[in-house]
Amino acid sequence: MGQALGDVLGLAAGVAVSPLPIVAIILVLATPQGRLNGLLFTLGWLAGLSALGGIMLAIGGAGGSSTHHQPATWVGGLKLVLGLLLVLFGTRQWRHRPKGATQAELPKWMAAIDRFTPIKVLGLGLALSAANLKNAPLTLAAAASISASGLPAGQQIASLAVFVIIGSLGLLAPLGVFLFMGDQAKTVLGGWKDWAAQHNVAVMAALFFVLGLKLLGDGIGILTS
Structure with a gap:
């Protein structure tokens, strides 16, 4: 299980560092029902990562590992494709980044968050985890690595749970500040929001x-071993 966790910790950290979802949860926490909405948003996020990872584990099953306890060829192919996509997305993002200290334009739907119903807030958390261009490939790659480990089903599920928890730290931190820091929370979260929006x-x-190159390396290593 240790080997599986070692393979996915970096990917989980990549999921955790998600500026746009961090901005979203801070805006959600600032709504009149901030406590409820923040919990619902986080629940949706956790459910999205868990469902996507669980589907990948179910698809991989025992086929993720070869008879020699090495990752199956399809795992290498999947990582190669996901890594290539991430590198292409990264290149495109960098070319279209704001110049100087200009803040990147945030999605228009963020301006309407204070009017979201609890169900919409839950769905927003689900979408920003499972349908995110960065988080979805990383979650699929992590679950494929876990499937390739050859671990028993219970340990695979436990490994995925650790991935989901670490991948959620970027949201759990603002939620914790809001719940436990009282009057200081508004100032702290405001600073985090401004930084995340500017550097998103x-x-x-x-x-x-960086993570795309890692997946490309992993995929090539599996396919050539």
């Missing part, structure tokens, strides 16, 4: 590129 594109581009 550059951070995403760097993560796309």
Whole structure:
């Protein structure tokens, strides 16, 4: 199980560093029902990562590992494709990043978050985890690595749970600040929101590129071993 966790910790950290979802949850926490909406958003995020990873584990099953306890060829192919996509996305993001100190334009739907119903907030958390251009490939790659480990089903599920928890730290931190820091939370979260909004594109581009190269290396290593 240790080997499987070692393979996915970096990917989980890449999921955790997600500026746009961090901005989203801070805006959600600032709504009149901030406590409820923050919990629902986080629940949706956790459910999205868990469902996507669980589907990948179910697809991989025992076929993720060869008879010699090496990752199956399809695992290498999947990582190669996902890595290539991330590198391409990263390159595109970097080319379109804002110049100087200009803040990147945030999606228009963010301006309407204070009017979202609890169901919409839950769905937003689900979408930003499972349908995110960075998080979805990383979650699929992590689950494929876990499937390739040859571990028993219970340990695979436990490994995925650790991945989901670490991948959610970027959201759990603002939620914890909101719940436990009282009056200071508004100032702290405001600073985090401004930083994440300003550096969103550059951070995403760097993560796309670095993690994409890692997946490309993993895929090539599996296919040539």
